[in-house]
Amino acid sequence: MLEIIAHRGYSSRNPENTLASFDDAVNSGFPYIELDLHLTKDNVAIVMHDDSVDRTTNGKGLISELNLEQIKSLDAGSWFNKSFSCEKVPTFEEVLSRYKTQAHIFVEIKSSENNLLYEIKKCLDENFVDGKVDSRSNEQQLPIPGVSIISFLPDQVLKSKQILPNATLQGLLLLTSNFEDIEFCVSNKIKGFLPYIKSLNKEIVEMAHKNDLYVGAWGFSTPEEVEKAIALDLDGVTVDWPDAAQKILNS
DSSP: OOEEEEETTTTTSSOTTSHHHHHHHHHTTOOEEEEEEEEOTTSOEEEOSSSBSTTTSSOOSBGGGSOHHHHHTSOSSTTTOGGGTTOOOOBHHHHHHHHTTTOEEEEEEOOOOHHHHHHHHHHHHHHSGGGOOOOBOOSSSSOBSEEEEEESOHHHHHHHHHHOTTSSEEEEEESSOOHHHHHHHHHTTOOEEEEBGGGOOHHHHHHHHHTTOEEEEBOOOSTTHHHHHHHTTOSEEEESOHHHHHHHHHO
């Protein structure tokens, strides 16, 4: 069954990567959520897509040059709509502790710093016995709860296999898709193959599935593109509008 993953939460109707966005996704029946992590100057993992606070807060500056207290003082919602003016930038710890029993969290590593992986490990260790998520079975491929580590940075995906061995899945995000990418994943025991939707075709998906890879896609610009994902028999789609994707899946 195709998994609908809420991109930065329910980001079509909430400010992305905020608790409001994640709450809306989970409460609307979409327990697969994706978020992005960066490290603050004082080595706290915070949830934000960009490497600066400029676009999604009322502040300015690189995350790596701001401490947590400075970032927590910012308004993370008004850029989207004034009704979200109370939203703050969440830490990974806050998100994990809030949803650890009810969601599968896809954590995108945005930074090449080793410290970020160790901060994730620290959060997992604090929230789960031995850092291992106790997942209950369901009819989906990936269990709930769960924590998967994904990145466009191959080195970070490989390092996460050593630093975070208890993650549900490690996945490589790709702008393209080809047989060499599949071979890289297989030879390095990376179970998640996550290309841009427009780069995928039936032959690539079939080869990935033959090698027991989880095949997810991102970069959907219209709900109609979800029809392509269904036709290709993908395992997961990452979208801003999970409700529209669900309607297509149900039709």
